[in-house]
Amino acid sequence: MNKKLLIVGGIVTAVVLAAGFFFFRKSSQRGADVIVNVKQGTFRIEIETTGELEAKNSVKILGPTRLRDFNIWNITVQDIIEEGTVLKKGDWVATLDRSEFQKRYGEKQIELEKANSQYVQQQLDTALSLQQARDELVNLRYDREERQIVLNQSKYEPPATIKQNEIGLDKAERAYIQAQENYKIKRQQSVEKMRQMGAEMRKLQNEFSDMMTMMQAFEVIAPEDGMVIYEKGWDGKPIRAGSQINMWEPSVAKLPDLTTMMSKTYVNEVDVRKVKAGQSVEIGLDAYPDKRLKGTVMRVANVGEQRPNSDARVFEVSVEISGTDPALRPAMTTSNRIVAHVLDSVLYIPLECLHSQADTITFVFTRDGMRTIKQEVMIGATNSNDAVVLAGLPRNAPVFLSVPTGMEDESILLLKEMEGKRRRNPGTLDRRQAGVPSEAPSGRQ
Structure with a gap:
């Protein structure tokens, strides 16, 4: 009798240890998953670009302006004064090749x-x-x-x-x-x-x-007082000794008005539709990391261009800097954050939480009590980090940043709000092909 009890006790102990090991393993695997909560608050749609400071108004220093009449189309700069030199009217700026x-x-x-x-x-x-x-x-x-x-x-x-x-x-x-x-x-x-x-x-x-x-015009002199800034050639490089000047634009240098500064930047063709004149801009300076400036979008180019060493099409955007700062100098590099739109009191989650299936269904992994589910969500505006959730998740709902273990093949809980909005074409999977039951309940609001 005692022998039977010992055998039964051993079997029970083994089962308990096996269950504990399995539970501990599951808990360890789940503990590796990172979970964030759905946030509610102000959502900013921002576009981040890199720009360069330049004066809003400047006086151009020109070389000979009528050389085209004599079939001379380019001229070489023999010598030029150092950039940043403060000049008086009539001071020497550059000498051009007159051969x-x-x-x-x-x-x-x-x-x-x-x-x-x-x-x-x-x-x-x-x-x-x-x-x-x-x-x-x-x-x-x-x-x-x-x-x-x-x-x-x-x-x-x-x-x-x-x-x-x-x-x-x-x-x-x-x-x-x-x-x-x-x-x-x-x-x-x-x-x-x-x-x-x-x-x-x-x-x-x-x-x-x-x-x-x-x-006499081959000896270029300053037309006004100011600090000389090199003009840029067709290749985007500053004009220096040995550079060629095109007679269609015989500008050698310029004297900027430093009281009003602009940040000239470029926005890619994907984001340019979000940028409009009048939008506020937060500006940082690489030269002064602690200095923060405010600005306003003044102009967005209607025609795109292709910048040197780049395959993407971009549009020039001019940002006027508010106020006057004596520390600002032309050609300083700026980091621009254009505030395209601000949404108040909306729900949003990190972009890493979003997944897609069949190119038509966007979903997240969330918790329903103790159960992990795949929940379809309706997404609104996005920025570089987060996305607005229009439907599918409540405030403070837990959301996984990565795919939980063993959830890859789970069915998706679809939203009724999205019926009719999903794209239907021969290349799109139907509900069953997507692994979604036809009678799946709608997500929480």
């Missing part, structure tokens, strides 16, 4: 000398030609007078002789009149030709005079 322009200058000088020589030659040719025409007029007038005298003396001659003398006088008269008309036309032609050559020469003289003035 190509000097070549054009020499060609224009030769062209002007040649045109001047042709003008003088034309004057001499015109004077000689008109003098010959006037001499011919005098000779024709004398010939006409001689014919008149001959006709007067032939009144006692035979009629045939008189008729012949009359014809000779008529010819002389017509020749004289025709010569007078030709002289007027010839003189007018000479005047117009001289006027045309004079205009061409004056044009060359003006161009040469402009080139003499532009020769």
Whole structure:
């Protein structure tokens, strides 16, 4: 009898130990899961970007502005003052390479000398030609007078002789009149030709005079007082000694007005629809980590662009910084947090809690008493960390950050609110294919 009791007691002890081991193992596995509670409060939809400070208003320091008229499209910076130097009006800023322009200058000088020589030659040719025409007029007038005298003396001659003398006088008269008309036309032609050559020469003289003035513009000086900031070229790099300046935009540097600063940043094409003028911006400075600034979105570009070394399309956003701070300098790097929207008193959970199935059902793992379930949720707005829960979870409900052990193949409790909103197409799984029973109850509100 005692032996039987010992055997039964041993079996009971083994069962209890096995159950305890199993329970302890389950508890250990569950203890590894991280659980957070659904929060309620203010939800901020923010877009974080990196920007660069620049002055809202600035005066450009320009090199020669008319070099395109002489088929010069690029010019090299030989030397330039150090960036950040405080200048007075009239101070030297940069020296530009004038070698190509000097070549054009020499060609224009030769062209002007040649045109001047042709003008003088034309004057001499015109004077000689008109003098010959006037001499011919005098000779024709004398010939006409001689014919008149001959006709007067032939009144006692035979009629045939008189008729012949009359014809000779008529010819002389017509020749004289025709010569007078030709002289007027010839003189007018000479005047117009001289006027045309004079205009061409004056044009060359003006161009040469402009080139003499532009020769001085290769020594760039400051138009106003201020701190010089290098302009950026087409490649986004600052213009330095050896850089090329395009004559469509011959800006060498600029003098910024530091009283009003802007942060120029770029937003990707996915987020740009959320950004609008007038939104508030929280701004940080890499140079001063403890300094926090406020700003306002002033402009959002309508056309996207592709930045160097990037494949993504972005849109330029200009943020005006509130107030004045003497510590701010152009080209400082800023961290911008654009507050796109603020929702009051909403439920939200971390993005890590969300899972999807069949590309149409969004769900979370939560607790229903002592039981872990897969609950469909309706999600609203999201930011970089959290998502708003519109339906499916109550306040303070526990939610798993990761997939609990053994819950991968569990059925999803669907929401009635989502019926008709789930996408139906040949590539979407139906309720049974998703592992969801057709009579599944709705989630808690």
